[in-house]
Amino acid sequence: MRFKKKHSERRHIVELSIKIIMWLALLIVAGALGLILWTIISRGLPSLSWEMVSQVPKGGYYMGKGGGILNAIIGSAYLATGGTFLAMLLSVPIALYLKAYLGKSRWGEYVRLSLDVLWGIPSIVYGAFGFALMILLGMRASLLAGIIVLALVELPIMTRAMDEVIRRMPADLEHAALALGSTKFEVAMNVVTRQMLPGIITAILLAFGRGIGDAASVLFTAGYTDRITTSLMNPTASLPLAVFFQLGSPYPEVRERGYAAALILTIIVLLVSFGSRWLSARLNRYSIK
Amino acid sequence: MSEIELTQMKMEGRLSRPSTPSRARTNRAAQRTFFIITLVPVVLIIIVATALVVRAYPILNSYSFSELLFGDIWRPNDGQFGFRPFILGTLWVTTVGVLLAVPPCLLVSVYLAEYAHNRLRTIAKPILDVLAAIPPVVYGVWGLLSIVPFVDDVLAPLSERWLGSIPFLAVTQPTGFGILAGGIVLAVMIAPLIISVIFEVLSTVPNDLRHAALAVGATQWQTIRTIVLPQVLPGIVAAIVLGASRALGETIAVLMVVGNVPQIPTSVFDTAYPLPALIANNYGEMMSIPLYDAALLGAALVLLVVILIFNILSTLVLQRFLRRS
Amino acid sequence: MNNTHIQVNNLNAYYGKQHALKDINIEIPKNQITVIMGPSGCGKTTLLKTFNRFFELTEDVKLTGEVLVDGENIYDPAVDVTEVRKVVGLLAQRPSPLPMSIYDNVVYGMRIHQMKKERAEYKKSVRHYLEIAGLWEEVQKRMHDPATSLSIGQQQRLCLARGLAVEPEIILGDEPTSALDPISSQNIESRLIELKKDYTIVIVTHTLRQAKRLADHVIYMYLGEVAEAGPAHDVFNNPKHERTKQYLEGLF
Numbered sequence: 001m002r003f004k005k006k007h008s009e010r011r012h013i014v015e016l017s018i019k020i021i022m023w024l025a026l027l028i029v030a031g032a033l034g035l036i037l038w039t040i041i042s043r044g045l046p047s048l049s050w051e052m053v054s055q056v057p058k059g060g061y062y063m064g065k066g067g068g069i070l071n072a073i074i075g076s077a078y079l080a081t082g083g084t085f086l087a088m089l090l091s092v093p094i095a096l097y098l099k100a101y102l103g104k105s106r107w108g109e110y111v112r113l114s115l116d117v118l119w120g121i122p123s124i125v126y127g128a129f130g131f132a133l134m135i136l137l138g139m140r141a142s143l144l145a146g147i148i149v150l151a152l153v154e155l156p157i158m159t160r161a162m163d164e165v166i167r168r169m170p171a172d173l174e175h176a177a178l179a180l181g182s183t184k185f186e187v188a189m190n191v192v193t194r195q196m197l198p199g200i201i202t203a204i205l206l207a208f209g210r211g212i213g214d215a216a217s218v219l220f221t222a223g224y225t226d227r228i229t230t231s232l233m234n235p236t237a238s239l240p241l242a243v244f245f246q247l248g249s250p251y252p253e254v255r256e257r258g259y260a261a262a263l264i265l266t267i268i269v270l271l272v273s274f275g276s277r278w279l280s281a282r283l284n285r286y287s288i289k
Numbered sequence: 290m291s292e293i294e295l296t297q298m299k300m301e302g303r304l305s306r307p308s309t310p311s312r313a314r315t316n317r318a319a320q321r322t323f324f325i326i327t328l329v330p331v332v333l334i335i336i337v338a339t340a341l342v343v344r345a346y347p348i349l350n351s352y353s354f355s356e357l358l359f360g361d362i363w364r365p366n367d368g369q370f371g372f373r374p375f376i377l378g379t380l381w382v383t384t385v386g387v388l389l390a391v392p393p394c395l396l397v398s399v400y401l402a403e404y405a406h407n408r409l410r411t412i413a414k415p416i417l418d419v420l421a422a423i424p425p426v427v428y429g430v431w432g433l434l435s436i437v438p439f440v441d442d443v444l445a446p447l448s449e450r451w452l453g454s455i456p457f458l459a460v461t462q463p464t465g466f467g468i469l470a471g472g473i474v475l476a477v478m479i480a481p482l483i484i485s486v487i488f489e490v491l492s493t494v495p496n497d498l499r500h501a502a503l504a505v506g507a508t509q510w511q512t513i514r515t516i517v518l519p520q521v522l523p524g525i526v527a528a529i530v531l532g533a534s535r536a537l538g539e540t541i542a543v544l545m546v547v548g549n550v551p552q553i554p555t556s557v558f559d560t561a562y563p564l565p566a567l568i569a570n571n572y573g574e575m576m577s578i579p580l581y582d583a584a585l586l587g588a589a590l591v592l593l594v595v596i597l598i599f600n601i602l603s604t605l606v607l608q609r610f611l612r613r614s
Numbered sequence: 615m616n617n618t619h620i621q622v623n624n625l626n627a628y629y630g631k632q633h634a635l636k637d638i639n640i641e642i643p644k645n646q647i648t649v650i651m652g653p654s655g656c657g658k659t660t661l662l663k664t665f666n667r668f669f670e671l672t673e674d675v676k677l678t679g680e681v682l683v684d685g686e687n688i689y690d691p692a693v694d695v696t697e698v699r700k701v702v703g704l705l706a707q708r709p710s711p712l713p714m715s716i717y718d719n720v721v722y723g724m725r726i727h728q729m730k731k732e733r734a735e736y737k738k739s740v741r742h743y744l745e746i747a748g749l750w751e752e753v754q755k756r757m758h759d760p761a762t763s764l765s766i767g768q769q770q771r772l773c774l775a776r777g778l779a780v781e782p783e784i785i786l787g788d789e790p791t792s793a794l795d796p797i798s799s800q801n802i803e804s805r806l807i808e809l810k811k812d813y814t815i816v817i818v819t820h821t822l823r824q825a826k827r828l829a830d831h832v833i834y835m836y837l838g839e840v841a842e843a844g845p846a847h848d849v850f851n852n853p854k855h856e857r858t859k860q861y862l863e864g865l866f
Contacts, residue, residue, distance in 0.1 A: 005694035011511060022404065025392070026400060026413075029394075029416070032477045035431075036423060036428070036431045094327050094330070096323070097324070097326065097327050107327075117597060117600050118334060120538075120599075120600035120604075121538070121596060121597075122540065122596065124538060124540040124565045127569075128341065132343070155329075155330070156330065210422075213423075213424025215424070215426045215541045216425070241426075247429075247430065259434070262426065265427060269422050269423065273419060407673055498710060498713070500668065500704075502712065502722070502726075503671070504704040505700070505722065515726075519713070
């Protein structure tokens with residue numbers, strides 16, 4: 001039996017040990033996720049109540065009295081929706097232009113590189129930049145300023161995500177449309193957008209999820225208030241900051257509600273994440289692959 | 290401009306010459322609008338950098354570079370702006386985070402790319418996606434609730450007992466807040482990025498090469514070690530650098546667990562005060578003290594410059610890799 | 615019977631739900647060149663890949679039956695795949711030089727199996743196998759150049775030398791000349807004919823002329839089944855099956 005495995009051979013031992021170590025690493029990463037979710041759920045759930053999501057802070061809320069964080073939930077919804085919308089206005093055309101006109105050209109690579117670099121800039125720097133601009137313009141912390149800075153944070157994420165999906169679009173479809181006499185603009189508007197709708201929606205939801213969870217950028221720019229914002233020029237609360245501020249409180253009840261706020265934020269982000277996955281899987285059925 | 294002209298010439302190739310004049314006009318107008326919009330990302334980087342330089346100018350003007358970068362004392366009220374504790378704090382936390390993240394990330398990405406069945410890959414991807422989607426502030430809460438006590442109750446006593454004589458591991462701090470807690474949280478935060486980039490890089494290695502090694506009877510690990518990894522080493526380094534640049538700028542999560550005491554760290558159990566935390570913690574009073582705002586925006590500028598360098602280098606290496614496939 | 619080197623019993627192979635090999639039963643004789651031929655998509659390459667257990671490198675595959683090498687089933691769970699691949703070498707369709715020097719390419723397998731102890735021994739073997747592959751003259755002065763600097767034809771001979779260096783007994787060739795120019799192809803073919811005195815050789819080819827030049831033994835496959843197998847002159851001159859006849863006449 002000359003082919004029989006000799007388990008004591010060094011290379012077989014190495015192979016097996018490496019595999020075991022890899023499995024452990026995999027468990028650590030998956031375990032970290034499990035641990036995070038478990039921590040947030042088990043610590044957040046006890047303080048989670050209907051009151052928390054349906055009311056604004058009442059007097060004395062920050063000393064443990066009644067009320068909720070509706071102001072922050074609505075504020076975050078405004079901020080993320082506005083930021084996503086603004087980012088979309090730029091990123092859809094950029095992604096389409098990259099596909100329809102630039103392709104793999106040199107200029108296209110520069111645009112991609114600059115987007116990747118923008119992606120890498122931390123949100124605290126965007127926040128500081130927004131703050132510098134606000135001083136320059138004499139603006140105060142407001143919903144509008146928060147939306148603009150969030151749009152900057154989201155723009156590269158959204159555009160690169162769209163670009164990645166759009167790039168995978170089969171070239172023959174595009175060529176077929178061009179061969180039928182369409183202009184590149186028409187190709188971009190009709191064929192590319194329709195084919196790429198799932199990808200575009202996924203990218204938008206991805207950016208929305210990033211936007212709603214980002215704290216460092218809105219810290220300077222959107223401010224914080226206990227009321228529900230009614231004007232673009234007024235400051236607004238946001239969920240990540242609601243978590244952050246409440247955790248810094250000396251009152252245990254307030255900190256507990258901070259954990260609950262973190263749970264709410266996590267749930268929203270996970271819903272967005274799974275929603276985009278589900279949606280793109282559904283929409284994908286209607287496009288040619 | 291020649292680059293741009295060239296591109297425009299390319300854009301007006303034969304295929305895009307339409308039949309009716311009005312459609313041609315639309316096409317050309319769209320081209321121009323589209324083109325201007327693609328300038329936005331490029332211009333944006335310049336604007337962000339310029340705005341920070343302009344706002345930080347007063348402090349760069351009043352102090353020398355070495356006074357700012359190597360000064361140890363941070364007393365804005367007395368006009369003392371030494372960034373060294375913050376810069377070192379940033380480096381310590383980032384280094385610990387990256388060191389903790391790299392081994393498991395490398396193992397996981399190699400496993401997913403080389404060993405795992407498609408089925409496991411389809412399970413692994415959503416896990417990584419969710420890890421990447423969790424907001425920084427939630428990581429901060431997790432760090433506060435799990436990692437800080439873990440460091441305090443488990444790691445610190447362990448280290449005190451067995452490793453206390455190693456200078457970097459001396460237990461100096463009895464609360465659990467500090468560089469190690471920040472590093473652990475950062476490691477988990479940058480893991481999905483590092484794993485997915487290394488995975489992409491590994492997938493660029495042609496199967497022919499793997500098969501050539503397997504065909505002479507190499508084990509899978511021998512193939513990976515002698516053929517696959519040497520091929521993608523620059524890409525792996527780039528992925529790690531990318532992860533490091535992400536870690537450098539992470540603010541809220543780190544701020545919540547790192548202790549925020551401006552000191553020169555000497556051990557991973559020390560507290561530290563990284564640059565992003567400095568900016569985030571003090572935006573409130575920065576307008577009330579002279580030069581404070583310039584100092585904080587200068588901190589943002591330092592961060593931006595370091596991250597830009599890291600980012601551009603790693604992205605260039607990765608673009609070369611991923612385009613090859 | 616002791617002249618049989620590889621024996622295949624009731625072999626079935628599946629890619630997902632696709633039944634790629636259907637109940638294969640063949641014998642491959644020792645120290646001869648066996649040529650597997652047939653129209654494209656008939657399972658030639660799949661059959662070849664089952665001989666060195668490369669078939670399982672594709673995902674979602676299934677295999678039943680046995681492949682005996684010297685009477686030992688290489689699909690037995692206790693078998694060490696790497697030992698099988700050491701004994702059953704493969705010459706791939708496209709030359710695949712490893713990204714290292716010419717010398718290191720030839721040494722690669724020997725080092726993996728720690729076959730030699732000293733540097734000088736490795737050096738001697740490298741020369742020996744490069745000579746067998748007919749490449750020594752051309753590369754002896756540039757042993758430390760990257761293997762990719764060689765021409766495609768030279769690369770394929772380098773791959774042959776690399777495969778021979780781990781001392782296999784069987785050499786599989788998956789259309790080993792299809793990527794090469796005519797002169798390089800001829801060079802490889804003459805190497806194979808020389809090698810058959812020491813090795814058992816199994817070649818997949820889609821060109822009938824090459825099959826006629828090389829074959830001592832022929833396996834003709836059609837739609838995943840072995841339509842006909844036997845000594846070359848029998849199959850070529852007196853095909854029993856209609857399909858084989860049509861193929862030989864060039865009808866498809």
